Amino acid sequence: MTMVGRHHLVGGLMFLIAAAAAPALPEWVVSLATIAFANALVVLGLVVLWRVGLVSFGQALYYCIGAYTVALTARWAGVTDAFLLVLLGGIGAGVVAFLVGFLLARYREIFFAMLSLALSMILYGVLVKTESLGSTDGFTISTPTFLGYAPHREELGLSLYWLTLAVDAIGAILVGAYFRSVSGSLAAPIRDNEIRVEFLGVSVTRIIHVKVAIAGILGGFGGALAALSIGHVDPNMAYWTTSGGFVFVTILAGAGSVAAAFVGSLAFEALRSFAYDVMPSLWQMTLGSVLLLTILFLPDGLGSLAARLRRRGEANTP
Amino acid sequence: MSNTDVNSNPILAVHDLHKTFGSLVAARDINVSVPSQQTVGVIGANGAGKTTFINMITGHLTPSKGNILFEGRDITGMPSREITKIGISRSFQVAQIFPSMTVFDNMCVAAAIARTAGGVLSNMTTPVRSEAAIAEAEATIGLFQIDKYRGATASTLPQGVRKLLDIGMAVVGWPRLLLLDEPTSGISIEEKFDLMQVVMSALKSRKITVLFVEHDMDIVSRFADRVLAFYDGTVIADGTAEQALGDPQVQELITGVKLKTAAGAHA
Amino acid sequence: MLTAFAIFTDGLVYAAYLFIVAIGLTLIFGVMKILNVTHGSFYAFGAYGAATAVGIYTNAGMPAAAGFLLMMTLAMAIGVVMGIVLERGLLRLVYGRDEVIVVLVTYATFLILEDVIVLIWGPGSYAAWQPMVAAGSIDVGALVLSNYDIILVAIAAGLAVLAYWALRFTRFGRLLTVVIFDRETAGAFGVNVTLVYTITFVIGAALGALGGAVMAPKISVTLGIGVEVIVLAFAVVAIGGMGSIEGALVGALIVGICRAAAVHLVPQIELFVIYGVMALVLVVRPYGLFVRAQPRKI
Numbered sequence: 105m106t107m108v109g110r111h112h113l114v115g116g117l118m119f120l121i122a123a124a125a126a127p128a129l130p131e132w133v134v135s136l137a138t139i140a141f142a143n144a145l146v147v148l149g150l151v152v153l154w155r156v157g158l159v160s161f162g163q164a165l166y167y168c169i170g171a172y173t174v175a176l177t178a179r180w181a182g183v184t185d186a187f188l189l190v191l192l193g194g195i196g197a198g199v200v201a202f203l204v205g206f207l208l209a210r211y212r213e214i215f216f217a218m219l220s221l222a223l224s225m226i227l228y229g230v231l232v233k234t235e236s237l238g239s240t241d242g243f244t245i246s247t248p249t250f251l252g253y254a255p256h257r258e259e260l261g262l263s264l265y266w267l268t269l270a271v272d273a274i275g276a277i278l279v280g281a282y283f284r285s286v287s288g289s290l291a292a293p294i295r296d297n298e299i300r301v302e303f304l305g306v307s308v309t310r311i312i313h314v315k316v317a318i319a320g321i322l323g324g325f326g327g328a329l330a331a332l333s334i335g336h337v338d339p340n341m342a343y344w345t346t347s348g349g350f351v352f353v354t355i356l357a358g359a360g361s362v363a364a365a366f367v368g369s370l371a372f373e374a375l376r377s378f379a380y381d382v383m384p385s386l387w388q389m390t391l392g393s394v395l396l397l398t399i400l401f402l403p404d405g406l407g408s409l410a411a412r413l414r415r416r417g418e419a420n421t422p
Numbered sequence: 423m424s425n426t427d428v429n430s431n432p433i434l435a436v437h438d439l440h441k442t443f444g445s446l447v448a449a450r451d452i453n454v455s456v457p458s459q460q461t462v463g464v465i466g467a468n469g470a471g472k473t474t475f476i477n478m479i480t481g482h483l484t485p486s487k488g489n490i491l492f493e494g495r496d497i498t499g500m501p502s503r504e505i506t507k508i509g510i511s512r513s514f515q516v517a518q519i520f521p522s523m524t525v526f527d528n529m530c531v532a533a534a535i536a537r538t539a540g541g542v543l544s545n546m547t548t549p550v551r552s553e554a555a556i557a558e559a560e561a562t563i564g565l566f567q568i569d570k571y572r573g574a575t576a577s578t579l580p581q582g583v584r585k586l587l588d589i590g591m592a593v594v595g596w597p598r599l600l601l602l603d604e605p606t607s608g609i610s611i612e613e614k615f616d617l618m619q620v621v622m623s624a625l626k627s628r629k630i631t632v633l634f635v636e637h638d639m640d641i642v643s644r645f646a647d648r649v650l651a652f653y654d655g656t657v658i659a660d661g662t663a664e665q666a667l668g669d670p671q672v673q674e675l676i677t678g679v680k681l682k683t684a685a686g687a688h689a
Numbered sequence: 690m691l692t693a694f695a696i697f698t699d700g701l702v703y704a705a706y707l708f709i710v711a712i713g714l715t716l717i718f719g720v721m722k723i724l725n726v727t728h729g730s731f732y733a734f735g736a737y738g739a740a741t742a743v744g745i746y747t748n749a750g751m752p753a754a755a756g757f758l759l760m761m762t763l764a765m766a767i768g769v770v771m772g773i774v775l776e777r778g779l780l781r782l783v784y785g786r787d788e789v790i791v792v793l794v795t796y797a798t799f800l801i802l803e804d805v806i807v808l809i810w811g812p813g814s815y816a817a818w819q820p821m822v823a824a825g826s827i828d829v830g831a832l833v834l835s836n837y838d839i840i841l842v843a844i845a846a847g848l849a850v851l852a853y854w855a856l857r858f859t860r861f862g863r864l865l866t867v868v869i870f871d872r873e874t875a876g877a878f879g880v881n882v883t884l885v886y887t888i889t890f891v892i893g894a895a896l897g898a899l900g901g902a903v904m905a906p907k908i909s910v911t912l913g914i915g916v917e918v919i920v921l922a923f924a925v926v927a928i929g930g931m932g933s934i935e936g937a938l939v940g941a942l943i944v945g946i947c948r949a950a951a952v953h954l955v956p957q958i959e960l961f962v963i964y965g966v967m968a969l970v971l972v973v974r975p976y977g978l979f980v981r982a983q984p985r986k987i
Contacts, residue, residue: 213788214789214792215971215976218724219971222964229959229960233960233961285547285548285550286550288550289534292523293523293531295522303502304535305503305507305535305536305540306503306540311545314546344919344920348796386807389801389805392799392800392802395796396798396801399793403786
């Protein structure tokens with residue numbers, strides 16, 4: 105049974121195109137795309153949870169941990185290597201997610217959402233009140249290096265972009281494989297009938313624990329990459345509105361596929377930039393309206409639109 | 423009161439089983455020995471202890487006293503997940519299926535789970551649509567004669583097919599002991615026999631030992647090699663369908679009817 | 690000791706604020722099973738409305754007490770209108786869909802309304818301190834207590850009593866209780882659940898706006914006040930149990946006292962003590978202090 109399907113080839117091609125196109129694009133586009141792709145990892149984590157019927161209103165917890173791990177490691181240990189920093193960010197968040205999972209895996213629906221919210225707000229409260237971590241101002245991260253090589257300003261943006269793309273690609277492959285495994289495929293069954301899954305001999309709590317951990321790791325990598333790109337961290341990265349933003353993108357994207365997270369994230373960043381530019385004082389209204397319209401008219405997100413077009417295309421081919 | 427022959431190596435042996443909930447005695451003095459591939463009907467009024475008995479075998483209740491041996495191995499108090507893994511399976515009075523998925527996907531998931539060793543890492547690294555799982559799913563769908571519903575979404579299935587799917591999912595992993603909880607409940611009278619016919623021939627072909635709980639005495643006398651009659655938490659009759667259903671105590675307390683025993687009670 | 694008394698009074702005042710803000714939210718969740726993020730908007734609109742009212746009555750030279758009443762009435766009126774428009778116009782469209790989807794609809798609405806505030810009142814901040822100053826203060830030993838704070842506590846206590854009485858002894862209150870307990874059965878018995886929903890949402894909105902109005906004199910009425918209130922209200926409701934008025938009361942008291950203690954004794958934990966308590970309670974009682982788990986219905 106081949107492991108490489110058509111969607112792998114298409115996905116790989118898209119990543120290559122995205123990587124190759126960058127030097128030709130203006131800096132602000134590359135910068136925007138880097139943030140979008142970093143956030144896409146967090147959204148991918150939310151997709152993993154959304155498939156089993158859970159929404160976390162606290163992914164900002166892991167996003168922030170990933171970001172602060174990078175910032176603190178850079179400041180206190182003097183590490184500047186981007187690869188190492190990002191890896192530590194992901195691992196740090198992963199450890200927390202693993203621990204939190206013991207608790208969170210017992211909850212469902214609104215209570216899962218609320219407990220995850222509470223945990224992220226605890227971090228927020230801690231960070232705001234901690235002077236040594238810069239309190240509400242946060243602090244900056246010095247310019248990263250790449251395996252000893254220190255890129256100049258113009259190259260830095262591209263280097264971070266490619267790093268983000270690389271991490272995204274790895275994430276996409278791994279999560280895709282996970283979705284094809286027994287554990288990943290149990291999302292719909294658990295959502296449908298948790299009790300039956302238990303009776304088939306599977307510990308649902310453990311499966312959900314795994315999903316919480318995966319979502320946390322992805323969130324951490326996203327936060328770490330975002331931190332490097334922005335060059336600054338602050339407690340707002342743990343605030344509930346940050347979590348809300350990620351959930352927003354997940355709804356926009358739909359939980360249908362891995363690709364949806366990336367496309368949805370790009371679409372969201374583009375939308376947000378557009379809203380800032382065209383109507384800066386009403387950007388929240390714009391976002392809120394888009395979210396509302398998506399929920400009302402495109403409940404399975406943009407991803408479902410793509411699926412629908414594909415199906416129509418397939419139906420039309422002779 | 424046992425009428426069955428003494429068996430060496432019974433697949434299921436239950437000794438002095440008791441279950442109390444505080445001051446409520448749900449089950450007492452249960453001693454049963456089931457030889458391999460026997461089909462046992464379990465009858466009794468609601469609250470008589472049938473479900474308690476089943477739940478103790480499947481590991482959802484821990485007996486207060488006594489023990490349960492499966493294939494010679496003591497499984498008393500073993501957690502239900504492990505019991506599923508060692509070859510004991512059950513189906514449900516209300517069919518427990520996955521409504522948003524197709525029949526094939528339902529079966530495939532069950533097959534894939536049965537093929538994993540259990541455990542987090544194993545679940546994460548085993549592909550769900552492996553050739554083996556797909557083959558097992560197809561085979562079981564064919565066995566229960568629901569091929570024509572293969573691609574249908576489970577929520578759209580008629581009741582009888584739901585039941586067959588439910589039992590199929592319990593069987594796709596080749597259990598050696600199967601507990602059926604009221605397999606014909608919710609099925610119209612005209613369809614009951616046909617359903618049980620399909621189920622029983624499927625189970626026989628896989629050499630599965632069956633314990634089925636039933637309220638319909640015609641079904642019981644037609645399909646059971648042996649009948650256990652429960653009353654007030656204990657077994658009051660244990661014999662062939664003829665013997666058990668003809669037992670005056672059973673007639674008084676359970677069936678309420680002097681049943682004319684069917685000639686040629688089972689296939 | 691002085692500190693203990695200060696903690697007590699501070700805690701009580703903060704608890705009063707939390708209760709007033711949370712009661713509408715828990716009511717809406719209990720009856721409609723909706724976690725209403727728009728509650729933050731009701732609060733904000735109430736506060737801005739109050740500021741406007743204060744402006745009106747100050748310019749008109751009205752006495753403080755009348756002005757205070759005007760403030761509360763205007764705010765509640767705003768709440769009622771918003772409640773009707775939102776429930777009939779928007780929420781109605783998503784009833785029956787996944788709980789979380791409905792929450793997201795209220796979140797989207799909240800985002801939109803945040804900018805509506807800017808459209809109506811502009812980005813600047815407003816002051817509405819006149820009622821608080823007019824109420825004066827009293828000396829209790831070495832502490833100076835603001836009379837306005839005492840009024841706040843009185844309002845909260847009054848609301849609690851009113852809610853308890855209304856739910857127990859009025860016909861509508863008993864209908865609400867039934868719908869909270871089992872909506873399906875209530876409908877089967879002929880209760881007009883649609884009407885109950887609308888009225889409940891409107892009451893919840895009015896209470897949310899009231900919360901904003903009574904708090905306006907104590908804060909700077911500016912953009913973003915709704916954002917923080919939402920999570921606070923959620924925390925209180927989660928602690929007390931969704932849909933439980935006693936729960937909201939007890940939850941508010943617990944959080945109020947804990948926060949006051951933190952402010953006076955361990956200021957570093959002040960900001961997150963409420964979420965810590967919430968997490969702790971959810972760990973022990975996942976459905977809150979006053980709500981028991983519903984058995985799975987087949």
